[in-house]
Amino acid sequence: MSPTPSPHSFAARTEEHLLHTVGVAPAAASATELMHAVAQAARAELAQRWVQTQAADRGARARRVYYLSMEFLIGRTLSNALAALGQNDGAAEALGAHAKAMEEVADHEPDAALGNGGLGRLAACFLDSMASLGLPSFGYGIRYEYGMFAQEIQNGAQVEHPDPWLADGTPWEFPRWELSYPVRFGGWVEHVDGKAVWRPAGEVAAKAYDLVIPGHGTKKVSTLRLWKATAPAHIDLNAFNTGDYQRAATAKNEYENISWVLYPNDSTPAGRELRLKQEYFFVAASIQDMVKRHLDEHGTLSNLADQVAIHLNDTHPAIGVAELMRVLVDEHGMDWTPAWAICRRTFSYTNHTLMPEALETWPVGLMQHVLPRHLEIIFRINKEFLDFAAQFRPGDNGFLSRLSLIDEAGERRVRMAHLSIVGSHKVNGVSKLHSDLLVQTIFADFAALWPERFTNMTNGVTPRRWLAQANPGLSSLLDRHIGHGWRRDLDELHKLAPLAANPEVRTEFMEVKRANKARLAALIARTTGVQVNPDALFDVQVKRIHEYKRQLLNVLHVIGRYQAILANPKGPDGQGWVPRVVLFAGKAASSYHMAKQIIRLIHDAGRVINNDPRVGDLLKLVFIPNYGVSVAETIMPGADLSEQISTAGTEASGTGNMKLALNGALTIGTDDGANIEIREAVGDANIFIFGLKTPEVQALRASGYQPMRHYEGQPDLKAVLDAITGGQFSPEEPGRYRGLVDALLWGGDHYMLLADYASYVATQREVDALYRQPAAWCQRAIANVAGMGVFSSDRTIREYARQIWRIEPKP
Ligand SMILES: *Cc1c(COP(=O)(O)O)cnc(C)c1O
Secondary structure, X not given: OOOOOOOOOHHHHHHHHHHXXXXXXXXXXXXXXXXXXXXXXXXXXXXXXXXXXXXXXXXXXOOEEEEEOOOEEEEOOHHHHHHXXXXXXXXXXXXXXXXXXXXXXXXXXXXXXXXXXXXXXXXXXXXXXXXXXXXXXXXXXXXXXXXXXXXXXXXXXXXXXXXXXOOOOOOOEEEEEEEEEEEEEOOXXXXXXXXXXXXXXXXXXXXXXEEEEEOOXXXXXXXXXXXXXXXXXXXXXXXHHOOOHHXXXXXXXXXXXXXXEOOOOOOOOXXXXXXXXXXXXXXXXXXXXXXXXXHHHHOOOOOHHHHEEEEEEOOOOOHHHHHHHHHHHHHOOOOHHHHHHHHHXXXXXXXXXXXXXXXOEEEHHHHHHHOHHHHHHHHHHHHHHHHHHHOOOOOOHHHHHHHOOEEOOOOOEEEHHHHHHHXXXXXXXXXXXXXXXXXXXXXXXXXXXXXXXXXXXXXXXOHHHHHHHOOHHHHHHHXXXXXXXXXXXXXXXXXXXXXXXXXXXXXHHHHHHHHHHHHHHHHHHHHHOOOOOOOOEEEEEXXXXXXXXXXXXXXXXXXXXXXXXXXXOOOOOXXXXXXXXXXXXXXXXXXXXXXXXXXXXXXXXXXXXXXXXXXXXXXXXXXXXXXXHHHHHHHHHHOOEEEEXXXXXXXXXXXXXXXXXXXXXXEEEOOOOOHHHHXXXXXXXXXXXXXXXXXXXXXXXXXXXXXXXXXXXXHHHHHHHHHHHOOOOOOOOHHHHHHHHHHHHOOOOOOOHHHHHHHHHHXXXXXXXXXXXXXXXXXXXXXXXXXXXXXXXXXXXXXXXXXXXXXXXXX
């Protein structure tokens, strides 16, 4: 029997919520009901902190940052909230009374998967840091009814299911009933006495739902305000009364579908108009909200730029530049020139990709149809900008057409990145390499005009979720040896470095890793049915499936290794093979055929390899379905080797690389994105870098890359590709992977897998050699953890706050 909790304790309040809020007999409560009750007890404390933070910021008339993002990949909230509130023990006490463990109960919360991958997870890590640094801040986004699709694997292929994460309600949101803003679409523009009057064709109401983002080590919180689209009138009552129920419902749906689904970011024309409406919808609601708050506090918009920083997470919210101009000029009667000055001082923009095909553009015709007044504003911004730019290179029409906000080649399109740059005072990339390449390549003309506008903010991850919460074993080791301070000051990890030489610390560290691998092995068994040996080297590549990330290069190595094991059971140097578990996870955009084929090949090859008795435990190839934040939280701590193998110059930063190294995995990676800075931080001896570097990739492309030469010249590589095209892994459909291999051999191998293959395989041999020496491996793994302090998102947010937003974080 556990003792009765004291009446005001967290446990007692949880017990009350079980009866009063959840409405069940406490003795009969299920794990889900307990999850809700604990969440309600935590929610009450969060509400208090939210009210206090708002009052303090209002009282101080604080300068605030508004982080606009189409995606927030939050994951679960319960464990994070309890840690931030200091209520882990209280919750354990509450659950103990019901003979339940925290882990089991927490598992019943659905992930808030309001994002696709790295970009959305970055936004979530940033909110955690903004709250923990006490930065007056709001995240603004969309309350998608259906988040990122759930991935199921059927016969080795990806099948997508909707993600109705709100179906059973979420204990974490605060509906703000009184907060509703109209958002208008379509129609036409009249010009009356030199004033533009927009006559929209339709209107939808944006309703606010808040998620409170707790800070750690502070009572400050941040707010994630998500907008839900609601039809202005519930249903068309006329239609309803005449019995036309269908029409009544259609009118409602036509508006409300704006916040229904998160689109996988790589998808194609389908639903493009809806996507544009989504972008404008949440931006327009957010700007109305911040303007209202500003007027409440200051009574004038003339000082808006002194009090408000608006950050664009990629170009999805870029229409905000035109919207703020419309609000200032059309609705508040400000002159164009001062309005534009305010705009430029208010906005800043983060670019996330160098790939030209991934830069967002909208057909002028579509924008005319959906946002006619905004298109006019964009044309005026463009005219004034091009007049300005022409002074620098008179007569250079190429320069001007490259800079223009309108792409005039073919169907005219609005370039959202150009609008973002012109409308912002700072533009940043997300790693040193990426930021350098931005000004050398896609934004070179803008950098020639405004070199001081471009800067770098290397990404980071929150140590609260990705170490303290995900890896309790390592956290407790750190607490014992270097104290508790690392949660709020990740640079404290430096203190671990000298301990790598201490055999007792190494033993402890290895025990922690072994336990995490056992936990991961259990997840693999549960989700794939494959039993893996926790003592094998766990080789992990988890991220969205994309050709540039080169999961296929990894598969080629696995198949090459399989063939080598069969050909040479004693190992390449007679010392036997290091047993490996190669683990993949990740989703493919639903319209991305090649990515889906890669998932299929992983499963087909895995089935053959995993069932070959000659291989046994020496090699396993597994794919954990439905990658997301919660799955990642189990994978990261159990990894030995982190695969970060994108073609040099293609991965803007990566943050998966940071989470894995922070949890003691060694990186095998290319000279790309943040891998370069990880190498600088942990030291050359503690990372495996291979392959072509960015200038070499560029040079090879320029000189005429011939992938076939590698096929003809490398018998081991040829054997791998021949096995795939020969149907060895798909005997029921031998031609299944023709397209995949043809794209390498005949399609130009755009991401240069074959050029990097030999270097990759040779480096994997070095990995094996090191893994044979457990003490040496462990020493390097510890050096990785010790060097990762700089990759805390707290460091990143401090840099944004000081250098871009000009808000000093409160101590
Ligand atoms: C960190 C993270 C990502 C980003 O991974 P990369 O390897 O940087 O592409 C994507 N999805 C989830 C769920 C993550 O946690």
